[in-house]
């Protein structure tokens with residue numbers, strides 16, 4: 379399998395949007411039968427089953443579902459007919475057949491960036507025609523590989539105007555999910571990327587983004603990772619969040635590997651060691667169950683939690 383990032387990626391890795399070409403769309407691991415087998419092999423209680431409302435201004439929390447009794451084949455039918463996305467996180471750690479694909483992807487990112495790439499998590503996303511993912515940001519670095527179908531991605535600047543510092547810190551501190559408030563006015567600053575099979579993209583750490591599927595089933599790989607500068611920055615954000623909340627400070631967003639950023643990263647390590655990390659909210663409870671006989675394959679659960 380071939381993955382080709384631009385020759386000059388080192389200079390702009392982590393600060394610019396970079397696109398690659400690849401041949402993973404030709405792999406037999408992503409045909410319908412292989413995906414059904416993957417869904418059968420993957421631990422069902424860890425399978426992310428989600429839906430979102432229509433795209434619009436404001437905030438839109440993802441809605442979680444469950445499917446304890448469907449086969450992999452039936453799950454594929456539900457994706458085709460419904461309005462859902464299945465998120466199989468860390469497939470590289472859970473289903474060994476997919477390990478070499480992840481090694482090739484993260485190896486290519488290591489080469490392109492000239493940096494060690496760790497915390498490697500390759501998620502397989504299988505999503506319905508027309509479904510969208512609301513405006514949000516991720517703390518790790520992310521690379522999205524498009525395998526089947528077409529989707530449009532909008533990426534916004536990783537600045538305070540598009541995600542206020544306090545919200546960004548809340549996400550690092552795990553006080554809230556990754557969702558953010560979307561404003562129509564952001565559109566003029568967005569970079570639009572039309573993803574087709576054989577394309578991959580990576581964007582600056584914590585840059586907000588949203589995704590809209592075309593009118594067909596989509597298969598993509600969401601590859602999360604960290605580099606040393608990325609990890610230092612995430613730790614500095616964590617320290618900023620603590621300083622703002624516990625000491626009333628007004629810290630600036632980390633920008634590059636300055637002594638202040640490195641100091642905050644060290645501080646964050648100490649803080650994390652000193653306290654038991656508080657998990658503010660448990661996992662989002664399931665509010666629907668996939669059911670092939672229900673409208674859009676969704677049967678609401680009333681008063682039942684997964």
Ligand SMILES: [Fe+2]
Nearest residue numbers: 514515516520
């Ligand atoms: Fe994301």
